[in-house]
Structure formats: C-alpha cells, structure tokens
Amino acid sequence: MRAGVRKQILDNVTTLKDCYEPNVPKHNTPKPYGVVVQGTDSSRQDPTSFQRALEVWIYADLGSFQTLDNLMIETIESLDLKTFTDPNTGLSYTATFNGTIGQDMVDEEWKAIVRGLNFSVIALHETDTSSDTWEKSTAEFIEEVSGVKSYKGAWREDFQVPSVLCRTISKATEEINYSSYRENREIRIHVVSDKKDERNQIIDTIEQSLMSAIKIPLDIEDRRYLIIKSIRENRDSDMLGTGQITVTMTRINSIERGGTFIEHIYGRGKIN
Missing domain, CATH: 3.30.2000.20 (STM4215-like)
Structure with missing residues (x-):
C-alpha cells in the first residue's frame, strides 16, 4: 500500500x-x-x-x-x-x-x-462478487433516480466521484403465519463526493425518491417489491467507511413446507 x-x-x-x-x-x-x-x-x-x-x-x-x-x-x-x-x-x-x-x-x-x-x-475490490438482490435492486433504483454511479456490497476498482454504495448491515425475519414470514433488512447508503453541496443534493434526491416511491422493484416479472419502512440519515458520518443513509426495507415471503396435501375429500351421508 x-x-x-x-x-x-x-x-x-x-x-x-x-x-x-x-x-x-x-x-x-x-x-x-x-x-x-x-x-x-x-x-x-x-x-x-x-x-x-x-x-x-x-x-x-x-x-x-x-x-x-x-x-x-x-x-x-x-x-x-x-x-x-x-x-x-x-x-x-x-x-x-x-x-x-x-x-x-x-x-x-x-x-x-x-x-x-x-x-x-x-x-x-477487484470484482463484483455480491449476489445480494436487495443491494442490487436498491443500487439500480438509486442510479436511475440520481444519475450517479451506484455500487453494491463494496467499493470497486472503477471507483468514481461522485458515486453511491448500497450494502446490507442487518437482517431479521419474523413468522406471520403457517405459510408466510416477513423479512426485514437495513441497507446502508454511502454518498461520496468531493463537493459538500453536491453530496447533500444527492442525499436529498435519494431520500425524496425513496419516500415518494414507497416500494422499489425486486423482480418486476414476478411482481415482487421491497417496501420502504423508514429512512434515517447522518450527513456527518464518514462517507466512505460508514455511510450517511440507513433505509429499513421489508417484504413478505411464502414458506415452502413439505408433506402431503389433501387434494380431495370423499364422503357419504349428511352433516347436520
């Protein structure tokens, strides 16, 4: 180094x-x-x-x-x-x-x-090894609304200024019922620029776009989306190492359970 x-x-x-x-x-x-x-x-x-x-x-x-x-x-x-x-x-x-x-x-x-x-x-990092779909969807959404190069997971060798990084900092799941559960994540967003006014403008654009969108696409073909629950910010945080925006997102997933399912019920007689 x-x-x-x-x-x-x-x-x-x-x-x-x-x-x-x-x-x-x-x-x-x-x-x-x-x-x-x-x-x-x-x-x-x-x-x-x-x-x-x-x-x-x-x-x-x-x-x-x-x-x-x-x-x-x-x-x-x-x-x-x-x-x-x-x-x-x-x-x-x-x-x-x-x-x-x-x-x-x-x-x-x-x-x-x-x-x-x-x-x-x-x-x-030399190559993009992240396969996280939540980070990918968030980065693609931010790049589209801000016009700023956005990375997922970690900074890359083609690092640009200005740019944005999206990475997962926490995950949690909770069961809703027998057939579904809720997945929650916190995504940390880093906004990097050598100009404070430009950095603040990008942060404003990201926050306003996320709040107005309410949800961002995870898989458009399957109509799966990430719901925005909350947005927090600290503009004084280290932009490269810590990040300034924390977004809490959620989505409901189905639970695939094994076993034999009842397809037909046959019977005789009456139920009074």
Whole structure:
C-alpha cells in the first residue's frame, strides 16, 4: 500500500524531490520531500472493506511556509478520493483526507519545517462478487433516480466521484403465519463526493425518491417489491467507511413446507 501512496504522490506533486519510507531520509537529504508512515487498521465493525490510517509528513526548508502550503494542497489533491494502485501487489486503493496532525514542527538540526497530513486508505475490490438482490435492486433504483454511479456490497476498482454504495448491515425475519414470514433488512447508503453541496443534493434526491416511491422493484416479472419502512440519515458520518443513509426495507415471503396435501375429500351421508 505504501508503495502505491508514494508513487501516487510523486506522480502528481512534481516539486517534491522524493517520497520515502520512515527512517530513510538523513539530515542532508535534499528538500522538499515526503515521508509516508503507515498507521493501524480500522477497529470499526462496519467498514466496507480493509481500511488503514496513513500519515504523510512533508519536509521543506526553514522559512519556506508558502512552499509547504503549496505542497500540502498538492499532496491532498493527489490522494483525496483518487484511485491508485500499489505497483508491488497490483491492489487498488482510494483515500480520504482527515486533516493536519497538530501544528507545524521546526527541526533546527535538520533545518526543516515539517507538517503532517492524516489520511484514511480504503482497499478497492477487484470484482463484483455480491449476489445480494436487495443491494442490487436498491443500487439500480438509486442510479436511475440520481444519475450517479451506484455500487453494491463494496467499493470497486472503477471507483468514481461522485458515486453511491448500497450494502446490507442487518437482517431479521419474523413468522406471520403457517405459510408466510416477513423479512426485514437495513441497507446502508454511502454518498461520496468531493463537493459538500453536491453530496447533500444527492442525499436529498435519494431520500425524496425513496419516500415518494414507497416500494422499489425486486423482480418486476414476478411482481415482487421491497417496501420502504423508514429512512434515517447522518450527513456527518464518514462517507466512505460508514455511510450517511440507513433505509429499513421489508417484504413478505411464502414458506415452502413439505408433506402431503389433501387434494380431495370423499364422503357419504349428511352433516347436520
């Protein structure tokens, strides 16, 4: 992963002399340069895929605050919601910028001013292996009403901005009677955009469309639908890892029971 991050930065931030692993630069290493430090894996229970913290430290000559500001902007633009590939493994990733790390540091011995940038890196799946029909139906409905690329299950290598992800976060069933049961699911919807106004507009469109539709098609030929029970949102949630909209859906299914069924009743006499 780190090799992919370093390559992505060097390909897009041309003023950097190089981008290193930790402990590689020396006090006389030509500046400006970057250092990539890999953090810990996410401890969340509901990430869409592998996620890890990452720090990028930018070293510039003392007194070159303008240079440091420009390098920070270019580094963020090179990684934030961009797709990149690790040249050693062939795996693809994207990242989100989470802010700077503390205050700028001045290293008198190394004659450098240093700024840390905090990112989250998410792995992108190579192929679509999800066969979940609820996720598929929800993604197709959202893509049709919003015109935004929609994924199901997990983020893919063809990750686009803006885009939407639909994934199941919980399932439950309850018996109605001898021949039928109710299936309930919560579908989490992620809306990704690098523009807050666009992200909010897409969220509004999705929510309004779901509320007005009441139900979305699961299988049109068999006239099977998913009924919308409730919609909740948290626009401040992590758009890549957690998602902003939670939709509760339900449908009634028949229970296939084995055994011999009575087809005819024969009798004589009367019942008074």
